[in-house]
Amino acid sequence: MNDYQKEELEALEQISQTMVQLKPDERIMLSEMIEPYLSFRRKLDAFLSGKFSDHCTSSCYQNNLSACCSKDGIITFWADAVINLFCSSKAQIQDVYKSLKEPWSQVKCTYLTPGGCCWKVRPLVCAMFICDSAQKNVFGKNAQAKTKWRQFERTAKSFRWPDKIVLFDSLERCFMEKGCRSSLMHLNTSPGLLNIKKKYGVKLY
Ligand code: SF4
8 A cells, every 4th residue: 555545544444433433413414414515416427427428438438548537646535535435335435445455556546446436426526527528529519518517617616615614624624523633634734725714714623
């Protein structure tokens, strides 16, 4: 395992250990916090599947390119991992742990398995990735789809961009209250994002 895998694994272990200790009312609260985001992700998935699957299957999948998952270390946020673990079965969580313990590859994401991405709810940065070629091909022929995509981008930002208290920050704070700390808590550790919070008067943890 390299440092990236260790960092990810450590975060997942903290989240798993904290989640099993949640009281029923805390689980309900977490579920209610996450539901608007999951609703957004369902709509996003339907849009991507409807507009992009033909292009992506023929241009990447069949040619083994899969450019979006060929990066060796994508940036995941604490909230991405919380949401994924919250929505995953025990077997799916084990698959994530297993993938992190595989030998490091320079040519693919550590979470990419022969069956595809092992995350049940992929990180937001992955869900929002459409390569230039796909954008050009699909949006070039469909201006409405491009407008819809811009709306998705704005909604995605509203969950993560800390010009107010946003879901990704709230999820970090919930787990910080329980003693968790991680470099994946970008909303509370990244100097750039902390500056945004200061600029907009968002209370720091
Ligand atoms: S986390 Fe999943 S979707 Fe994102 S780059 Fe890795 S394999 Fe691809």
